[in-house]
Amino acid sequence: MKILLIGYGKMGKTIEQTALAKGHQIIGKIDHSNTQELRKYTAANTDVAIEFTHPESAFSNISYCLTQGIPVVSGSTGWLDKYEQAEALCAENKGAFFYASNFSVGVNLFFHFNEYIASKMKDYKEYSVAIREVHHLQKVDKPSGTGITTAEGILSSYKDLSGWVSDNPEEKTKLNIASEREPDVVGTHIVTYSSEVDKIELGHIAHTRAGFAEGAVMAAAWLQGRQGVYGMKDMLNL
Numbered sequence: 001m002k003i004l005l006i007g008y009g010k011m012g013k014t015i016e017q018t019a020l021a022k023g024h025q026i027i028g029k030i031d032h033s034n035t036q037e038l039r040k041y042t043a044a045n046t047d048v049a050i051e052f053t054h055p056e057s058a059f060s061n062i063s064y065c066l067t068q069g070i071p072v073v074s075g076s077t078g079w080l081d082k083y084e085q086a087e088a089l090c091a092e093n094k095g096a097f098f099y100a101s102n103f104s105v106g107v108n109l110f111f112h113f114n115e116y117i118a119s120k121m122k123d124y125k126e127y128s129v130a131i132r133e134v135h136h137l138q139k140v141d142k143p144s145g146t147g148i149t150t151a152e153g154i155l156s157s158y159k160d161l162s163g164w165v166s167d168n169p170e171e172k173t174k175l176n177i178a179s180e181r182e183p184d185v186v187g188t189h190i191v192t193y194s195s196e197v198d199k200i201e202l203g204h205i206a207h208t209r210a211g212f213a214e215g216a217v218m219a220a221a222w223l224q225g226r227q228g229v230y231g232m233k234d235m236l237n238l
Contacts, residue, residue: 001220004028004041004070006061007052010138011075011209015050018213019220030061043069048220055079055141062086062097071096071226073219075103075212077145087229098223098230101145103215107189108232110204114191115153117202122157127193127200129154130169134180134188142166143177146189151175154191 001024005012008031016026027046030038038061041049048071051061055078065072066089074097083099090097102108121127131154133147143151143166151164154175165174190203206212215232222235232238 001025001047001224002027002045003217003220004030004046004049006030006038006049006065007076009052011052011212012050014209014213015052015216018210019217022217024217038064041068041070046070048073048223050074050216050220052076052216059086063089066090066093066095066097069093069095071098071220071223073098073216073223075100075145075216077101077148078141080145080148090229094227096223096226096228096230098219098235100215100219100232101149102187102212103219103232104204104206104211105215105236106211107146107187107204107206108215108236108238110189110202111149111153111232112238114150114202115156117191117193117200118154118157121193121200122159124193124195126195128195129158129175129191129193131164131175131177132180132188132190132192133177134182134185136185137181137183139181142179142181144179144187144189146187147177147179150189150191151177 003019003024003026008029049065051074053076058076058079059082062074131150133144161175163174165171166177169176186206188205193200
């Protein structure tokens with residue numbers, strides 16, 4: 001595949017290494033220093049774009065790709081208030097869009113088990129539920145996209161909770177997501193069910209970014225020849 005990388009930070013560099021090792025070609029690397037060069041890339045010279053940028057630029061990058069007929073895989077977080085607009089753009093342009101808050105196969109199995117456990121635990125009111133996520137100091141958004149996806153999986157069963165809240169454990173009507181930022185942490189997510197007598201935990205701890213990069217490149221290859229909006233559940237058949 002001819003891959004355009006939009007975003008060339010830690011994640012972009014890891015994706016580059018993974019893609020090259022698999023025999024793919026990196027035809028361009030866009031970051032904050034050369035954003036204007038994005039306009040050079042179209043469906044005529046690009047098989048797929050893999051986009052990992054900041055919340056303020058993600059939707060613009062995705063929109064450009066969709067209007068140019070470039071299939072786009074995005075892992076950017078913090079922009080999902082415009083997700084429905086991206087879906088509409090994809091449909092309007094008969095494009096291909098793959099979004100995941102986390103591309104790790106292990107994390108997506110964690111999401112799957114999280115939803116199942118929540119569907120059972122909702123009947124045991126003596127247990128309170130909370131989420132804790134830990135990332136590196138450069139992580140801009142709080143809570144993480146993975147933390148939000150984890151919360152949504154729980155909220156689909158916990159109808160008595162009105163949504164999620166960030167770093168406010170005193171808000172009892174919402175699911176609290178505690179966010180911590182520490183040096184050299186790739187990503188940790190832990191769901192805890194606590195009662196007066198015991199505690200149940202489900203967690204995922206990433207040791208390297210390689211799992212995220214593998215999943216993103218896998219998604220880029222899977223998206224070839226498809227049309228529509230997809231996610232990890234589609235690719236992994238979960």
